[in-house]
Amino acid sequence: MARPAIDLDYLKSRLADLLNTPSPTGYTDEAVWQLCRELERLGLDYELTRRGAIRARLPGRTAKPARAIVAHVDTLGAQVKQVKDNGRLELVAIGHWSSRFAEGARATIFSEGGAWRGTILPLKASGHTFNEEVDTQPVSWRQIELRIDAVTHGRDDTLALGVDVGDIVAIDPQPEFMDTGFIVSRHLDDKAGVATLLAALECMIREERIPTVDTWWLFTIAEEVGLGASSVLIPDVAAMVTVDNGTTAPGQNSSEFGVTIAMADQTGPFDWHLSRKLVQLAREHDIPHQKDVFRYYRSDSASALESGADIRTALVTFGIDASHGYERIHESALTDLARLLVAYAESDVEIGRDAKPLSGVKGFTHQPVDEDHD
Incomplete structure (x- = not known):
C-alpha cells in the first residue's frame, strides 16, 4: 500500500488533550475516560481491567499469533508525606x-476538600533571606515543600482545607508546541507515546488498512512505578512492541529525530528477532532510525515479562531531551514512529509457531553464529 498519511494535527491535538489531563500514577481515571471516548469515536471495541488499563482490538486477517502495541498514560507526580507545622x-x-x-x-493537590493549587519550593527559597545558602542546600525531596495558595498559618489550617497525608500532587505540564516542530513539556513520557499510538490507529482506520493478525493497542496506568503491562495482556499475544521515550543525552545514540530502536535496557536484551524485524521495517519503509542501549531504564516490556508473559518484546522510542524533567521532543519523530507502527501491524508473520504457547522444535528460530565474511 501507499505510505501511511499520519495526521500530525490529530496527533498533536490528542497530545495536548492528554497533557492537560492530570494523570500521575494512582490518579489516572480521567485520562482513561478520555482515551475510552476517543477509542469509541474511532469505532474500536475495547475493554478495561479493574484498575483501568485499556486494551483495544484492531481485527486482523487472521487472529493468531496476535500482536500488541503498548504505551502508558500515567506520569510522574508526588504524594503528600506530611502536613508540616508551618502549613506546608x-x-x-x-x-x-x-x-x-x-x-x-x-x-495541584487533589484532596477530600477539593483541588488546591500551589508551588513546590526549596526550603530556603529566598535569596534575600538566606543569601548564598540558596545555592548550597542539598538536592533531595526532603529539601523541598509545597506552598498551598490558601490561607494556612499552620498545620491545623491546612488540615481544615481537607488536605492530608497521601493526597496526590499533579505537576503542571506547561506544554509549548513550537513553530520549529519542537514540543516542550513535562510528561511527554509517555503521553507523546499514547498520542502516537492513537495517530497510527486513526490512520489505519481512515485508510482502511487491515493488520496481518489481530493487533491489540494497550494503554497502561502504572508504568512509572514498575507495574506497566503486567496485567493487561491476553494469552493470544505472542509479540509486544512498547512505545516510550528514548533518552537523548551524552553517551546515548538516541536522537530527537527519527525512531530510536532500543536493543536493551537495564533488564537485558530485547527479543533479537522482533528488534531485528523493526530495524528491517524501518529500512524498507525509509524511516529514519538509530539503535540504542539504555543502562538506567525499564518499560512496559519488563513488567510484562516479569509477570510471566512468554512473549517477544521490543522497544521503539521517540528521542526526548531532559527525560523526567522539562522534556523536549520533535514532532517529526512522532510521525516517523507512527509510520513504523503501521508498517509493523501490516508486516508478515515470520515465526508461525508463535501462534501456540508450546510446541515442538519444528519452525523454531535460528540466529547466525558463523557467517563467512570473506
Whole structure:
C-alpha cells in the first residue's frame, strides 16, 4: 500500500488533550475516560481491567499469533508525606525523578476538600533571606515543600482545607508546541507515546488498512512505578512492541529525530528477532532510525515479562531531551514512529509457531553464529 498519511494535527491535538489531563500514577481515571471516548469515536471495541488499563482490538486477517502495541498514560507526580507545622506539605515522589526538577513547579493537590493549587519550593527559597545558602542546600525531596495558595498559618489550617497525608500532587505540564516542530513539556513520557499510538490507529482506520493478525493497542496506568503491562495482556499475544521515550543525552545514540530502536535496557536484551524485524521495517519503509542501549531504564516490556508473559518484546522510542524533567521532543519523530507502527501491524508473520504457547522444535528460530565474511 501507499505510505501511511499520519495526521500530525490529530496527533498533536490528542497530545495536548492528554497533557492537560492530570494523570500521575494512582490518579489516572480521567485520562482513561478520555482515551475510552476517543477509542469509541474511532469505532474500536475495547475493554478495561479493574484498575483501568485499556486494551483495544484492531481485527486482523487472521487472529493468531496476535500482536500488541503498548504505551502508558500515567506520569510522574508526588504524594503528600506530611502536613508540616508551618502549613506546608512535605512530598515524596511518584515515580523516579529528581527534586531538582520539582523545584519551582506549579502543582495541584487533589484532596477530600477539593483541588488546591500551589508551588513546590526549596526550603530556603529566598535569596534575600538566606543569601548564598540558596545555592548550597542539598538536592533531595526532603529539601523541598509545597506552598498551598490558601490561607494556612499552620498545620491545623491546612488540615481544615481537607488536605492530608497521601493526597496526590499533579505537576503542571506547561506544554509549548513550537513553530520549529519542537514540543516542550513535562510528561511527554509517555503521553507523546499514547498520542502516537492513537495517530497510527486513526490512520489505519481512515485508510482502511487491515493488520496481518489481530493487533491489540494497550494503554497502561502504572508504568512509572514498575507495574506497566503486567496485567493487561491476553494469552493470544505472542509479540509486544512498547512505545516510550528514548533518552537523548551524552553517551546515548538516541536522537530527537527519527525512531530510536532500543536493543536493551537495564533488564537485558530485547527479543533479537522482533528488534531485528523493526530495524528491517524501518529500512524498507525509509524511516529514519538509530539503535540504542539504555543502562538506567525499564518499560512496559519488563513488567510484562516479569509477570510471566512468554512473549517477544521490543522497544521503539521517540528521542526526548531532559527525560523526567522539562522534556523536549520533535514532532517529526512522532510521525516517523507512527509510520513504523503501521508498517509493523501490516508486516508478515515470520515465526508461525508463535501462534501456540508450546510446541515442538519444528519452525523454531535460528540466529547466525558463523557467517563467512570473506
